[in-house]
Amino acid sequence: MSSANENVMPEKHYLNDNYGIRSWLLTKDHKRIAVLYLLTITFFFFLGGLFASLIRLELLTPQGDLFQSDTYNKLFTEHGVNMIFFFLIPSVPAVLGNFLVPLMVGAKDLAFPKINLASWYIFIVGAGFALAALVSGGVDTGWTFYTPLSSGFVRTPVIAMGVGILIAGFASIFTGLNFIVTVHRMRAPGLTWGRLPLFVWANYAASLIMVLGTPVIAITLILLVLERGFHIGIFDPKLGGDPVLFQHMFWFYSHPAVYIMILPGMGVISEIITCFSRKRVFGYGFIAFSSIAIAVFGFVVWAHHMFVAGISVYSALVFSLLSYAVAIPSAVKVFNWTATMYKGSVELATPMLYALGFIGLFTIGGLTGLFLAALGLDVHIHDTYFVIAHFHYVMVGGMVMAYLGGLHFWWPKMTGRIYPEGPAKLAALITFIGFNLTFFPQFILGYLGMPRRYHAYPPEFQVLNVLSSAGASVLAVGFILPLIYFLWSLRYGEVAGANPWDAKGLEWQTTSPPPTHNFEKTPVVTEEPYHYGTEQEVPVVH
Amino acid sequence: MSTSQTTTTDHHPALVHQFDSMEQQKEASTLGMWVFLLTEIMMFGGLFASYLIYRIKYYDAFVAGSTSIDIKWGFANTLVLIGSSWTMAMAVWSAQNGRRKGQVYFIIATMILGAAFLGVKAKEYYEKYDECHIPGHVIGKGFNAWGGCSATDKSLGNIAEDIRIPPHGDPNIPEASAELTAKQTEIFFSFYFAMTGLHATHMLIGLGVLTWLLMRAKRGDFGPEYYSPVENVGLYWHFVDIVWIFLFPLLYLISRHAHAH
Amino acid sequence: MQSNLPLFPQQASTVAAQVDWLYLFLVAITAFFSLLVAALILFFIVKYRKTPGREAEQIHGSTLLEIVWTVIPLGLSMAIFVWAAIIYFHLQRPPANALEVYGVAKQWMWKFEQSGGQREINALHVPVGRPVKITLISQDVIHSFFVPAFRVKQDVLPNRYTIVWFQATEPGAYHLFCTQYCGTKHSAMIGEVVAMKPEDFEAWLTSGKAEGSLAAQGEKEFQQLGCVTCHRADSGARGPNLMGLYGRPVRLTDGRTVVADDNYIRESILVPNAKVVSGFQPIMPTFQGMISEEELIQLTDYIKHMGEQQGEPLNNRSTPTQIRDSEVTHIQERMKQESKEPQKPGKKK
C-alpha cells in the first residue's frame, strides 16, 4: 500500500458525475446501483443482527423469561428471513458483483442497465412488504415456512412476508440474468473464458442458480399465499394435500440458494489471496470449473434437509450420496487457495485477514456439512443447534467474512479512499474470535441434543449457551467497528489512487473511483489473469 | 439514456451506449430473452411437478375433475393459440423482411386471437364459478362439487353424482365415498386454476407488450436491421403457446375415453 | 445424572454407540483437515511473508495434486456415506418382535398408547432390552419425535403414519423433545421417556388403569361402526376378510400390488375408493370425519391382530385376491427375514 500522498482523486468520476437524489434514484450506472444495494442491505444486516442479539439475550437463561414464546418465535424468523433473503443473497452479487463484473470484463455497463435498476426497485418493493409484515407484528413461521403451520395455523402476516420474498426473488433473477448475458456477450477483446477473473466465474455460476432456482421458490410461495389466502388445498393435509411436497419445492430452491450465498464469496477469496500472495492462482482451471460444478450439483441434493421428514429411504440414499458429490469441488477450492500461498510473498493486509479467516471457518463449516449429509448421523443432529452452528460457520464465518474482505479490498475502488488499516485489522481479529466463541459451543449443544427454535431449554445446556451469548456480544463489536471506520474514511481516509494494492485485473486499470463509463477506451486483454510477477508493468491510469 | 458521445459516430439510433455494435446488442437481447424464458420454464415447472405428483396420488379425483370441464372450449382454444403463434411468427418474418404493413397486421391478428383465447377462458371460468367449482371458500360460493350448490342449474357440475351415474360412473360407489372423491377434486381444480391462471396472466402481460410493440411497429421502428423487440416478444408468445400445448392434454384429457360426454 | 457442562450425550440405546463412533470418525476427519489447512496457512504466512528483495515464485498448478485432493476426499466421503447409510437402514427397519406403541402428537403435547391400552401424556414408559416401535401421527401440524439419548428422531406428519424404533439399554429417564418447529409452545412440547427394567415395566403396565387393550377397543368399534357387516369370515361377505391381512400384499383392481401396512389400512378406512381390492366392488363407505385418530389406531391395531387372535392360519381369505395363497406365506417369510437381518448391523462395538 502506497503511503505518500502523491495520489489524487480523479476530477470526474461516477460519484460526482451528477448530483441530487434524482441522479441516484434514476441512475442506470451499475456502480451507483451497487451503492444503492450496499446501503439497503447494510440496513437489513443490522436489523437481522439486532434480532440475533435479542435471541442470544433470551438464551442466556434456560427459563425463557425475557420474551413471550411468540415473540421469540418472531425473533428467529425475522432474523433468518432478513439475513438470508434481504442480506446474504444480494450481498456479494448485488453489491460487489454489480460494481465489479462490468469492470472486470472491460465493459461500459451491464448488458441491461434498466433491468439492473429495476432489480433494485423490485428489491425495495419486496423489502417493503417484508418490513410491513414486520411492523404489523412480525412473522413466526421460521424462515422455512413449513406447511401446514404457515398455511393454516399461525396468525401472523405470512402473506405479506411471502409476497415480499417472492418479489425480492425477481430482483435476484434480474441480477443473475444480467450477469449471464454480460459475461457471455460483453467481454473485452482478448478476454477469453480462460482469462476471466475467478470472481466473474463465481458470480456467473451463482447467476445460473439464481436464474434456474429462484422461479421455483416464487411459484412455491405463490401457492402458499393462495393456500393461506383462499384456502385452496395444495399442501394442506386437511384438504388432501401433502405438506412434505412443500418441503421438496422449498428446498429445491433453498439448497441451491446456499450456493448463491457462498459462490460469490469464494470468488472474492480467489481475488484477495492472489493479490496478497502476489502470485498467480494455483490451478486456475480447477477453481473456475469447480464453481460451475457446485452450481450444477447443488441442484440435486435438496432433500438432505428432509432425511427424517418422511421421505422414502431410497430417495434419502440418493440425496445423501449426491450431497457428498457437491462437497468435492469445495474441497478442490480450499486446497487450491492454500496452495496459492505456497512460495508467495504474503502480506497480511486486512482483506487477507478476512480471506484467511474465511478459509479456516468455511472448512470447518463445510466439513460439518458432511456430518449432516451422513444419513444415520443426521437423524440425531437434524434440527438441533448442530445445524445452526454448521450454517453460521459457512454463512457468517464464510460468506460474511468474504463480503467484508471484499468490501475492504474494493473500498478504495468504490470510494477512492482507503479505510484505516489499524482499526480494520483489529475488527477482523475481534470478529474472528467473537465468531468462534459464539458458534463453536453450538456444535456441542447440538450433539447434546438441544433442539433449535427453542425459547426455553433444559438447565444443563446453560453454560454453553452463556458462552455463545458472550461470543455474540464480542462479534457485535467486530461488526459495528467497520461501519464506523468505513463512514469515517469517506471523509478522512487516505486517497487511494487507481491501484493501491498493485493488483492485476481490469478494474484496477481505471481510476478510483471509476468514471461513469468505466474506461476511457475499451481495454484489450493480452495476459492471463493474475499475472503477478510481471511487476514492472505500469497500470494504465488517466 | 445517459451520455453516449464517446461511442462510434455513425451508429444506429437504437444502439444503446453499453454496446459496441448492433450485432452485439442483438445477440445480448436474444440471449437475455432466452435466459428469461429459462426462468419461466422453471416457474411453470414447479407447478407441473406438483401436478404430476398429485395426479398419481388422486387419480380418481383428477379424472372426475377433468371430465367435468367442457373439452370443446379447451380444444378450440388450443387451435386459437396455435393460430396466434403462427401470426406472431409471421409478424417477426415481416419485420425481418422489412414489410411494415405486414408487421402491423400480423401483430393485430395475434392480439385478436390472444383476446379470443382469454375470452373463451373467461367463459370457462364463469362456468366453473357457476358450478361452484372454484376451490377455497373465499372467491365464489365456496367449493361444492357434491351438490347443494346454489348454482343456477343444479344438474351442472355435480361431480359426486357423475361418479355414480352409469355408464361412465359406478352406481355401486356409496354416496359418501363419491362425495369424498368429489371433495378431492378441489385439489384438481386448485391446479386447474393455478396453472391456467398463471398462463392467462402471461397472456395478459403478452397482450400489453403487444400493444406497445404495435405502437412501435406503426411508428416504423423495425426493419431488417433492427427487429429484436419483435423477435423477443415473439419468443415470449411462443413460449406461452408451448405451455398451453402441455396444459391442454394434462388438464382436459385425463381418461376422457371412459367418460365421453 | 446431569452435570453442569456436559460435552457428550448419554448413550442409552443400542444405536447410540454406533452413531457416536461415526460422529467421532467425522470429528477426526474435520480436525485433521481443519488443522492441516490452518497449519499450512500459518506456515506459509511465516515462511513466505513479504520481505523486500524476495519475489513470489510463479506456479501454475499441478494436475497430480489436483487429482490427489479430489480422490482422497471422494474416497473418504464415500466411506462416510456407506457407514451412515448402514446405520440409517438399521434405523428404518423396526425388528419384527418389537413392542408396539402408538403416539399422537398435537399442538403442544404428546399422547402415547401401549397396545395394552395404557395411555400417557408427555411421558412414555418402555422396557430396556426390547425393541420398541412407535407408530406416530399428528392431529395438526408437523412435529418431530426426538430422544437425544437414543439418537433417534422422526417427523410426525398429519394424515400419514411414520415409524420410529429404538431399543433402550439403560434404565433411566430421558428427554423427549419436539424438534420440528410447530408454533407458539414448540419449546414446551417436551416430555420424558422412562426406560425400565422388564420386570418393572410389567409391573407398571398392570398398575395403570387401562380401559382394555387397543385391540379389544378396536374390536368394539369394529362392531359398533358396522364394519363387521361386510367384513366377515364367511363366503357371503361383501367385503374381503381382514383376517391375517396385515403385512400381506394385496392386489388392487387396477393391477397394482401394495403391502397392507398401517398407512394402507388407514387409507382403506378413510378413503376406501383410493385403493380397491381386486375382485370387489367399491362399495365401502368412507369413515372420514366419523372417527378420531385414537379410534383409528385402535381399529388398526385390532385388524393387525385379527389373524393371531383366533390362531387362524394366514391363508384363509375366503375371497379372491389373485395372489395365490401359496405365495403368501412365502412373501411374508421373506419380509420377516428382511426386517430381521439388519438386527446386528455393521461395526458393532
Added chain:
Amino acid sequence: MSEHAHPSRLLYVVIFLALVIGTVLTWWIAFKNLGIWNPVVALTIACIKATLVILYFMHVRYSNKLTIVTVCAGFFWLLILITLSLSDYLTRVLNVG
C-alpha cells in the same frame, strides 16, 4: 452471428398445419381407450408440437449453440425437478422390507 437463413413463409404454414393436425389427433385419440397409453400418446404429441414451435417458430434451428444449450438446460433442469421429487413419492413405504 451473421444473418441466417430464416424459414420461408411456406414453411411457417406447413408448421402451422402440422400443429393443427397434432391438436386434432390429440383430441381424437383421447376418446380411444388405449389403457395406460392414453397420457403417453397425448404427451408425446404435445412434445412433438412443442419441438416444432421451438425449432421453427422460435428459430432455434437457425440459432447458435448457446441458444440451443440454454433451451436444453431449461428442460434438463425441469427433468431434475420432476424425476428427483417423484423418486421420493414413487418409492415410499412405511417399513423398508
